[in-house]
Every structure is written in structure tokens, then in C-alpha cells.
Amino acid sequence: MLIPYSWPAEYTDEMPDADQLGDSFTRGGLEVEGYAAPAPGLEGRLVVARIDSIERHPDADRLVVCRLDDGDTGREVVCGASNMRAGDLVILALPGSCLPGGLKIKKSSIRGKESAGMLCAASELGLAEAGDGIIVLSADTDVDGVVSPGDDAVELLGLDDTVFELATYTHLTLPTICRV
Secondary structure, eight states, X not given: OEEETHHHHTTOSSOOOHHHHHHXXXXXXXXXXXXXXXXXXXXXXXXXXXXXXXXXXXXXTTOEEEEEEOSXXXXXXXXXXXXXXXXXXXXXXXXXXXXXXXXXXXXXXXTTEEEOSEEOOGGGGTSOSOOSSOOEEOTTOSTTSOOOTTOBHHHHTTTTSOEEEEOOOSOOOOOOOOOO
């Protein structure tokens, strides 16, 4: 079972650090198999971007070229997803990123068209087992109600939150307290 650090933090004003919380789980009878941030090293490398336009790739039937506003410099990204439209806010992995599954993002040429990053699906960020298409954000996704191009997506998606992996047992044998 996976438990994010932020869940118990919702119920207390003074939260112990991750080591202490892991020890507390263990003292409470739960076996902690490990804990870590789900996507370490992505800070500043995973950002919110707005799709300004989408055009068909000139040399590929199933690819599109998205022109993006990433809050810094405009960029183009080649993408195979079809669940987005111009104006959508999406998650962009910038060149130099290394996604949770080990995929390294770099500038590349895809069928003759330069792609400066990658639009991300939930499964590529370790947020889901599988999914249809890339993550499309609502304009009011952020806690403060505003999401803008260039915002850090690591914090927005909770990828900076430590996640504890607790052992799960399918066959628990409880002691007999009384017999009928």
C-alpha cells in the first residue's frame, strides 16, 4: 500500500520528518518496505505549458506538432497523443529531464521535425498504471486557483511528496480472543 507523507499531515499540526514517521508506522505494527519521493530530480524540469497551436506532422499520419508557451521560451514538441486542443494546459518535460521509469528527455528530431521536450501522460510520471493520452489540466487545478505556463509541475502534481510503501498481507491470522 502506498501512503503519501501529505496524508497524515492533513490530521496534525506538527508533522515528524519522514524517518520519524516511518518509525512511527513500524511501532504501530505496519511494516515499512521503503519510502522516497516518486520523481526525484525533476524540480524545474517538469513545467506547465499551454498549447498555442497544433498542426499535423508533415511526414507522419499519427503525430502532431504542438507549439507551446512554457512561460520562458516558446517551443515545439512532436506528440502522438490526440486528447488535447489549442488552449489546453499540459505537463511538459523539458530536455534534461529523467522521468521515473528512466526515460531521459532530450531535444530530438522526430521524422525530420525538431521536438524540444515531451508532453507527459500520467503513466509516464508514475501517477497511474496506464491511461489515455497526456495529462490535460483544468485552469483552476492549483490550490490557489491559478495555473500558468511555466509553473513547476512537480509541486502541482505532488511528485515532491515522499511516498511510503507499506507491506500488505493477504492472509492475516488474528489471535482468538474468545471461543463460541
